[in-house]
Amino acid sequence: MRAATIRDGKIVVAEHPDPxxxxxxxxxxxxxAxxxxxxxxxLLGLYPPPPGSGVPDDIPGLELAGEVAATGPGVTRFAVGDPVMALVAGAGQAELAVVPERQLMPVPEALDSPHDGAFPEVFSTAYDALFHQVKLRTGEHLLVHGAAGGVGTAAVQLAxxxxxxxxxxxxxxxxxSAVAALGANVIAPEECAPGGSYDVILELVGGPNIPTDLRSLxxxxxxxxxxxxxxxxxxLNLIELLYRRATIAGTNLRTRSPEEKALLxxxxxxxxxxxxSAGRLRVPLAAAYPLDQVADxxxxxxxxxxxxxIALTF
Ligand SMILES: NC(=O)c1ccc[n+]([C@@H]2O[C@H](COP(=O)([O-])OP(=O)(O)OC[C@H]3O[C@@H](n4cnc5c(N)ncnc54)[C@H](OP(=O)(O)O)[C@@H]3O)[C@@H](O)[C@H]2O)c1
Structure with missing residues (x-):
């Protein structure tokens, strides 16, 4: 099979044995994918697959969609030809991928290709962050920092x-305007000022925002x-933290066990x-590239x- 492959710090297409x-x-x-x-x-050598995941470290890719080509012993839910998608620990950007059955999800009819291959990672991340980690509730005010990308557009729609x-x-x-069309009140980052009105802040940009985030809660x-x-x-000004009885959480999906990924x-x-399926959520796709154009x-x-x-197509 062919796969997006990391060779000497570059992303190329290479042949691998079929898994x-x-x-x-x-x-x-x-x-x-x-x-x-x-x-x-x-690609920069900073984020290898988790140890013990059994995933090759030279094929990237945390999400994929496609059809079942074959099943191993004990597989009962999916059959050859079924459309499926999944969050994986790596090696998703390949013509063939082996996935534990319980990590697979069926692809709803409303989600066509290649949007389906760009769904699992960002929607799982946004869902888990908002509803498990910080328990966003109906009527609360959410601020999403860095909202135009994959996780941000998923989070805005879910909220x-x-x-x-x-x-x-x-x-x-x-x-x-594209993010506003998803239902958010969109502002420039510099318009964020300490104000005291957000119940939840989804921080997709990182450290520099945290002091103002804390003062905006x-x-x-x-x-x-x-x-x-x-x-x-x-x-961190800890006085701000305790004065607001605030919580700061962090989370990560890749290092979770197959059992945790299956539960999600x-x-x-x-x-x-x-x-x-009801048309309330979609995957905004900036571009899709065939595997041969993986570097682009x-x-x-x-x-x-x-x-x-951005998705690769196979
Ligand atoms: N913890 C986890 O499990 C997990 C899971 C998924 C993603 N992530 C991380 O979460 C972040 C968001 O993921 P994503 O898929 O949404 O990435 P993405 O599609 O690249 O979107 C990132 C967004 O943040 C904006 N941004 C980046 N740096 C910024 C800065 N310094 N100031 C203001 N805006 C900035 C970008 O704006 P421009 O387009 O203008 O650059 C872009 O709209 C990434 O860092 C990703 O690695 C973590």
């Missing part, structure tokens, strides 16, 4: 579907840190996919200024 499904595993013929910040970090009030920062003026407010591309470190997949099926796809992602996701 074979073991017990409880499914071989997926991949049609589309989304790009994520983790792939960029892996709007819940009935939360959503404010979103978008630094590219050309991207603001309502009493009982929660910050959940997902992305740190803007910087790892932040100085069941929750996405139960609570998120019906909203996709990675350069587009790294260049920023996009709305939503």
């Amino acid at each position: 074979e499904p073991g017990a409880g595993q499914v071989l997926v013929r991949v049609h589309a 989304g790009l994520n910040g983790a792939d960029q970090a892996q 709007v579907a819940l009935g939360a009030r959503v404010t979103a920062t978008v630094r590219d003026p050309d991207a603001r 309502a009493v009982g407010g929660r910050i959940v840190v997902i992305g740190v591309g803007g910087g790892f470190a932040a100085e 997949a069941r929750q996405i099926e139960r609570y998120v996919l019906p909203n996709v 796809a990675y350069a587009h992602f790294a260049g920023g200024g996009k709305i939503g996701k």
Whole structure:
């Protein structure tokens, strides 16, 4: 099979042996696979697959969609030909991928290719962050920092579907109307000032925002840190933290066990996919590139200024 492959710090297309499904595993013929910040970090040698995951460290890709090509012993839920998608620990950007059956989700009819391949990572991340880590509730006010990308556009839509009030920062003026069309009140990052009104802040940019985030929280407010591309470190005024009875959470999906990923997949099926089928959630796709143009796809992602996701097609 051919796969996006890391060779000497560059992303290229290379041949690999076809993987074979073991017990409880499914071989997926991949049609589309989304790009994520983790792939960029892996390319730079900063974010290898978790130890023990069994995933090759030279094929990136945390999400995929395609059809079942073969099943290993003990697989009961999916059969050859079924359309499936999944969050994986790596090696998703390949013509063939082996996935534990319980990590697979069915692809709803409303989600066509290549949008399906760009769905699992960002919607799972946003769902888990908002509803598990900081328990966003209907009527609460959410601020999403860095909202024009994959996780941000997913989070805005999930929160709007819940009935939360959503404010979103978008630094590219050309991207603001698209995020507003998802239901957010969009502002420039520099318009964020300490104000005391946000119940939840989804931090996709990182350290430099944290002091203002803390001073912008309502009493009982929660910050959940997902992305740190803007910087790892932040100085905290603990008086602000305790005065607001605030919580700062951080989370990560890649290092979770297959069992935890399976549990999240069941929750996405139960609570998120019906909203996709009802047309309330969609995957904004900035561009799709055939595998042969994988270097262009990675350069587009790294260049920023996009709305939503970038996908590879196979
Ligand atoms: N913890 C986890 O499990 C997890 C899971 C998924 C993603 N992440 C991380 O979360 C972050 C967001 O993911 P994503 O998929 O949404 O990435 P993305 O598609 O690249 O979007 C990132 C967004 O943040 C904006 N941004 C980046 N740096 C900024 C800065 N310094 N100031 C203001 N805006 C900035 C970008 O704007 P421009 O387009 O103008 O650059 C873009 O709109 C990434 O860092 C990613 O690695 C973490």
